[in-house]
Amino acid sequence: MSLPKIWFSSSSGFGRHMTELALQSGDIAIATLRSPAALADLASQYGPDKLLILRLDVSKPDEIRVAFAKAKEAFGRIDVVFNNAGSGLMSEVEGTPDDVARAMFEVNFWGAANVSQEAVRFFREINVPAGGRLLQVSSSGGVQGLPAIGYYCASKFAIEGLTEALADEIRPEWNIKVTLIELGGFMTNAGRSMVRSVPPPAYIDIERKIATARAYLTVNPRMPSDATKGAAAIYKMALTPDPPLRFVLGKDSLEKVKKKGENLIAAAEASAPFSEGLGLDLSVLSARR
Template structure:
């Protein structure tokens, strides 16, 4: 079987960079996309163009996404796996988050990732037919649980590839990318042979702290006893190393791409597993406690 072709967004650092390096090491082919291609100059010098294609791509620009997939098709004829990873975080209380900053982050974390997902599905169906393909959308335990002071970041889709995912509880549970990804997966025709997985990362040490937008704390949330204040203190303490080994985590995601029947969600990290179990237990408890409230609500015929 010929080497798999991976299309990776956010390849400049973090999980995107780690996945790029791992796929190349394993003999695969990578289309590495990022806003500043020069960041990968050293890696580009190590591999020939038939192994590594570096493209400038800003996921907030839909035409650049379309063009990126077109260039990948021209170079390699197909894409086997899309690792949809581009994004960033923002440290800010919901009440203190400027709307313009929140909208910009939504453009990247939600609309950017969603438009990549849409183009990936189209490509897998129309270009790869009948082979299909694998779409791996980077998510987080923060898409299931919430984290005070990371509310809008959580709302965008989950959590991205950042070290702060997973350890705390969050304010806004509705994770936009989670919802659209699950819906998209349910809409696919099985004959297209397209498999989609949400990779739910827990806390792993990457360069997310460097990329995180920091908004000054809202005046009403300065009390040290508030959980949001504790979150700020924890995340801004640069002397603290967070969570697990990102390289080992990426190796698991690489293995995931080889599975014939991958799961819709892959919780990755003990904190993610614990977070999922806690969330599910709370949901079941609420359902059991208030199930009787739904009795007798059927409309009379």
């Protein structure tokens, strides 16, 4: 009989579904969030040997280190880090206040980056035997930029690039697997909690009285996918022997990622003739020396 896995995650939004599934599956959950009281219902169902609830604001590196230290003290190891803390921002690029965009990047990029570093260190230096799974929650918006959420997409593009580099830096003997999860639209409370800026006048259709770039978004738009079913798919993938670097989840995300891949290939092929003849003439360089 295999030992229960120990999961570390932010337990709001999609992370709440992952925490509940891990507990229902007999695993152990370290649930982190800014307001621990939000998990009072789970705390009443599961004892401290199954559920550890910690206050954590991922924009504060010291709190990240403390959370991992408390996880070590409680359970001695962590098997899976579901790195999903994040915030949304609806704002046209031209009308986004710098301080608002930077605050989102503190969570979506720097927070995720700092959790990733601590997770890799923990997997390598604390776990015996060494190893673990880092599940990096991204979005189809980290592959294809979308109107009215440009800075959100930029934060996800940034964490995608960092994660690709991190995955290549990890030595095979550490037994650490990294997966980028590119989520489509799932029904959570993300729409209600999204920060919204005032649209610049130039982006408002005077006749229809709407901000055209964000017309496809509503206060809490109905998303095409069920978060509970999505969590089950992620759980299954995370426990496979060789999880992929990229895990695209949701039909809408599949369509966006496929289309972006096709467009990139087409762009490379169309640009190829312009790269002909750009090689350095080494004989000329040698003569100059």
